Amino acid sequence: xxxxxxxxxxxxxxxxxxxxxxxxxxxxxxxxxxxxxxxxxxxxxxxxxxxxxxxxxxxxxxxxxxxxxxxxxxxxxxxxxxxxxxxxxxxxxxxxxxxxxxxxxxxxxxxxxxxxxxxxxxxxxxxxxxxxxxxxxxxxxxxxxxxxxxxxxxxxxxxxxxxxxxxxxxxxxxxxxxxxxxxxxxxxxxxxxxxxxxxxxxxxxxxxxxxxxxxxxxxxxxxxxxxxxxxxxxxxxxxxxxxxxxxxxxxxxxxxxxxxxxxxxxxxxxxxxxxxxxxxxxxxxxxxxxxxxxxxxxxxxxxxxxxxxxxxxxxxxxxxxxxxxxxxxxxxxxxxxxxxxxxxxxxxxxxxxxxxxxxxxxxxxxxxxxxxxxxxxxxxxxxxxxxxxxxxxxxxxxxxxxxxxxxxxxxxxxxxxxxxxxxxxxxxxxxxxxxxxxxx
Amino acid sequence: xxxxxxxxxxxxxxxxxxxxxxxxxxxxxxxxxxxxxxxxxxxxxxxxxxxxxxxxxxxxxxxxxxxxxxxxxxxxxxxxxxxxxxxxxxxxxxxxxx
Numbered sequence: 197x198x199x200x201x202x203x204x205x206x207x208x209x210x211x212x213x214x215x216x217x218x219x220x221x222x223x224x225x226x227x228x229x230x231x232x233x234x235x236x237x238x239x240x241x242x243x244x245x246x247x248x249x250x251x252x253x254x255x256x257x258x259x260x261x262x263x264x265x266x267x268x269x270x271x272x273x274x275x276x277x278x279x280x281x282x283x284x285x286x287x288x289x290x291x292x293x294x295x296x297x298x299x300x301x302x303x304x305x306x307x308x309x310x311x312x313x314x315x316x317x318x319x320x321x322x323x324x325x326x327x328x329x330x331x332x333x334x335x336x337x338x339x340x341x342x343x344x345x346x347x348x349x350x351x352x353x354x355x356x357x358x359x360x361x362x363x364x365x366x367x368x369x370x371x372x373x374x375x376x377x378x379x380x381x382x383x384x385x386x387x388x389x390x391x392x393x394x395x396x397x398x399x400x401x402x403x404x405x406x407x408x409x410x411x412x413x414x415x416x417x418x419x420x421x422x423x424x425x426x427x428x429x430x431x432x433x434x435x436x437x438x439x440x441x442x443x444x445x446x447x448x449x450x451x452x453x454x455x456x457x458x459x460x461x462x463x464x465x466x467x468x469x470x471x472x473x474x475x476x477x478x479x480x481x482x483x484x485x486x487x488x489x490x491x492x493x494x495x496x497x498x499x500x501x502x503x504x505x506x507x508x509x510x511x512x513x514x515x516x517x518x519x520x521x522x523x524x525x526x527x528x529x530x531x532x533x534x535x536x537x538x539x540x541x542x543x544x545x546x547x548x549x550x551x552x553x554x555x556x557x558x559x560x561x562x563x564x565x566x567x568x569x570x571x572x573x574x575x576x577x578x579x580x581x582x583x584x585x586x587x588x589x590x591x592x593x594x595x596x597x598x599x600x601x602x603x604x605x606x607x608x609x610x611x612x613x614x615x616x617x618x619x620x621x622x623x624x625x626x627x628x629x630x631x632x633x634x635x636x
Numbered sequence: 637x638x639x640x641x642x643x644x645x646x647x648x649x650x651x652x653x654x655x656x657x658x659x660x661x662x663x664x665x666x667x668x669x670x671x672x673x674x675x676x677x678x679x680x681x682x683x684x685x686x687x688x689x690x691x692x693x694x695x696x697x698x699x700x701x702x703x704x705x706x707x708x709x710x711x712x713x714x715x716x717x718x719x720x721x722x723x724x725x726x727x728x729x730x731x732x733x734x
Binding site: 237238239240241244246249 | 651653656
């Protein structure tokens with residue numbers, strides 16, 4: 197067996213393997229021999245079929261099987277011999293399949309790039325520092341009040357912020373339009389859930405009033421049939437309601453299941469929650485910066501095979517429709533996820549490389565902690581932990597996240613960390629809104 | 637001999653362990669032939685269709701098997717089998733000829 201390796205690029209290798217004809221023929225003959233003991237042909241007792249006949253009937257099929265198996269075998273041998281470790285499936289191209297000649301094929305695949313992560317010292321990290329202030333808690337309470345507002349009817353002309361109950365009917369050219377009719381529908385003015393012109397049409401009306409007005413749909417309206425058309429709307433106001441926010445008192449606290457100490461208790465529990473969130477938020481922010489810094493300090497080539505796998509798994513999480521296999525959606529998928537996938541692959545390689553080169557191993561105790569904190573949010577923590585311990589994939593993902601945390605800590609010891617004063621609101625905002633996809 | 641008649645003589649090669657043995661040992665080939673075919677006709681047909689020289693022909697009339705399906709008596713058709721000896725150096729390879 198002859199093996200030659202070509203380096204196509206940083207990551208791509210092409211292995212060309214030659215298998216001597218004799219070996220191929222022997223493999224085929226062996227298979228035919230064993231086949232001839234089993235096949236049934238009319239006119240012959242089993243096992244008495246002449247080899248010539250077996251070859252005539254099954255020759256091509258056996259040859260195909262033998263070659264594909266040989267390719268697998270020899271490729272494996274060749275890879276071991278050349279100490280190559282392909283990522284993803286190799287692409288095998290036969291070069292010479294002629295009978296009686298040496299079998300020759302080439303296999304193209306990608307290998308794990310070899311690199312040494314460096315530049316930890318140059319990673320710049322700004323650790324935001326903040327405390328949960330009384331104002332932050334006030335804001336949070338205000339938020340909660342907004343969520344619990346109640347509506348009470350008022351005898352006032354409808355205006356911004358009022359909720360109206362209306363019966364309405366919209367007609368285009370005398371025909372009631374689809375979805376253009378409703379009874380006792382709730383509408384909060386000023387929230388933009390209806391077209392501005394519609395809101396303008398009923399603003400200033402009081403309970404019991406009826407009105408009719410023309411409304412032209414904008415050209416870019418989402419429903420194409422009616423975009424740009426003019427409809428005649430009839431609207432009757434059933435009631436005008438005004439919002440009132442709940443008083444911040446013990447009853448308000450009780451509605452959040454806090455029965456002791458009233459408002460003070462609510463504030464304390466809010467503070468606890470917010471402080472925990474703040475810690476998580478700071479950790480996330482720091483981690484994102486560390487990862488970004490690591491990535492910038494080490495531009496590593498990303499093997500296409502891994503990127504494609506990552507794209508698939510991202511698409512599954514989204515979830516991208518599984519059965520969308522046509523050209524267009526494939527392209528869309530690549531477009532959507534490629535940058536993120538590339539980033540993740542690069543980070544994954546960097547982390548595993550760092551872990552091996554620096555001898556960082558996963559701390560079993562931390563896995564346990566992580567599991568417990570994961571489980572503590574469920575009703576039966578013990579059950580959850582048992583499930584994790586029984587499910588290797590799940591445990592593996594926990595392990596990966598612990599390793600990631602350890603790497604981050606290790607890097608933080610070396611990186612340039614500066615402190616930056618910040619506020620609760622500022623830290624929480626990017627963490628919540630900005631997915632990792634924006635970088636890369 | 638009329639060609640049209642010759643084309644109707646040979647029906648199929650007869651493939652069996654015995655036929656295979658005879659081919660290997662005595663250079664004979666076995667055919668299923670038309671029931672009313674004569675030895676000269678078989679010889680002519682084989683020589684014409686396979687471009688070989690025939691040394692001799694022996695024939696045998698095979699009685700059709702009696703078959704029953706419940707109470708129904710059945711009878712398969714009788715048929716004729718021909719052993720054709722070829723001159724040395726001539727051969728018919730059905731496997732390739734197919």
